Amino acid sequence: MNAVVAGFRGFARYLGGVMGADAYAKYLEHHAVSGHDGPPMTEREFWRDHTDRQDRNPQSRCC
Template sequence: MSKTASGWERYGSRISGGWRGFVGYFEGVMGADAYRRYLEHQQRTHPDAEPLGERAFWRDHMDWQDKNPQGRCC
């Protein structure tokens, strides 16, 4: 028995890796990763401050977008 991955395992690994990359890219384009990026920023720059909860973050984010319209499709 060989300890190397079979052709199908390598192929499946490439597909799943490609899919994860596509999903990550799509979330970035759509802004779905904004809360995760906010948490990372808060942890780096203000580790002692309590971050907003996800619901409060999105409410604040949407209010900011309404007050500061930028070029977007919707």
């Protein structure tokens, strides 16, 4: 049963990465290691900025 749960969690993590759900976590990691002076954006600010950038520079995407 443990292997099934571990397999499901791994698949869910993979699917989240493909869908971009982990983008904020990656942003926080990047912010921490790149030496920015100010605090990182909140999750809400991050997703608003992300959406605004996609609208200004449309690239191929499904939706």
